[in-house]
Amino acid sequence: MPSKIGFVGLGRMGANMARRLKDCGFTVSAVYDINHDIAQALALELGASASRTLAEVTAAADVVITVVTDDAAMRSIFFGETDNLLVDSEGRLFINCATVSPTVHLEVETAAEEAGAQALEGCMASSITQAREGSLYLMIGGKEAVFTMARPILENLASNVRYIGNAGEAAKVKALVNMVMNINTAALAEGLGLASALSLDLGMIREVFAQTGAHSRVLMTDGEDMQNRDHACFFSASHAAKDSGIALQLAESKSLNLPLAAATKAQFDRMVAAGLGELDKSGIAELTFPGRG
């Protein structure tokens, strides 16, 4: 078991994964966030140090788990000119859990290896509660030997650890999962929105959906929230827009026309444009219910 773990990106997921590993007996040695106040608060909670630079995290840890926002943030933490994680990183293992473009995972793996370090992608298909409880669904991309090395940590974070293939492959699967999930979410918002417009009982409609071909996982996770306008954020609309965008870029690279994915991204983009990007993805119902938004 590695003695010291660092965390970069202390949002809803990263912070809870750090708490979980601490609970499991790991030493969380250093935490970093672009918002240093957040890092200080979590450092205090976990008895870690709040690093002021990325290089400090690498210096203080054997394994660094990163959970940042998007492609730009990933490139910034690994390739930033004045400060990055690869400085003196020989022997380190980076486990990258953000949902980013497959190509970024490849770039990071190559650069890590050149620096004498290792990188692994650990794409998460779960939410905050699962991060806190160590019951994530993790899809792994990278070298199998690196996966074997990381396994003891991964299995404390996840109830399901699935090796997908080389670097970038897990991110492709993740993009597909979120693309379909986002479409199903938009579909549900339209179904419940129209039901509301027709003055049908929404509790009854959700029950009928659950018993018929309209059933979906998002009906269980988001249906009641759409009805009750409870859009406290588990997975934000702006993240949904980003992830659908990754999938659409992959489709474009293969000259594939995906009208549903495109219409769904347009809906989440509308939310962001309307200032609703930090609502949970269930907030898409604000666009489809009569008299809302």
Next chain:
Amino acid sequence: MPSKIGFVGLGRMGANMARRLKDCGFTVSAVYDINHDIAQALALELGASASRTLAEVTAAADVVITVVTDDAAMRSIFFGETDNLLVDSEGRLFINCATVSPTVHLEVETAAEEAGAQALEGCMASSITQAREGSLYLMIGGKEAVFTMARPILENLASNVRYIGNAGEAAKVKALVNMVMNINTAALAEGLGLASALSLDLGMIREVFAQTGAHSRVLMTDGEDMQNRDHACFFSASHAAKDSGIALQLAESKSLNLPLAAATKAQFDRMVAAGLGELDKSGIAELTFPGRG
């Protein structure tokens, strides 16, 4: 228990519902289809008479179950000038199981009552196997007293009989179910199509979808068929286009903008235009997989 049951519309659903009621000990006295050969074959199988006119069905039955194609077909069997089911229909009960516009159910109920008969909508959210086995999911619209009268028959056809409300209300719920189901189907076809374009293992992808937020009922019913191009028809693409159209008309009547439902209808319309309308709805994957269609 009524002694004689007639059937109008002997397609994949109607014929199997007739077989089921016969198995349950009911007398199927008369069957009718616009294709008289089909009626004759089923009449022979069930020991019924193959009616040449709709009025003959009404004359030969206490309860007439109709399962026709669309709004036009429903209006034709109840309001056709030269021949229709309401001729001398006093005391008859009509149970109408086709997926048609809510307003048509209201028109039929009013006309039936004027003729001294009763009408009930029995919207089905199930497929051929369930019709044959008597395990349909039935949503009932109409007068509760009429529902009570029809119950012994309905419970032999369905494992789940749900009273929704007045005439037309069940058709609204059914339109919503199929609208959402159709969108989820189109979403799945896009996800698997992109997975195929990215050379990912489709069996693995379906497994990951089933364990994550991408899960849906249609993943279970249509996922493998999309992968294997097995589009033997349970619920046709042209029916999907029709049902999404009913939902979109309801949305339009409420000035509701539903971009996903619209994009889905456009996809099923493309299938119909390409001569693929009689494939199962899973055939929508022919539009989204690289190298197909």
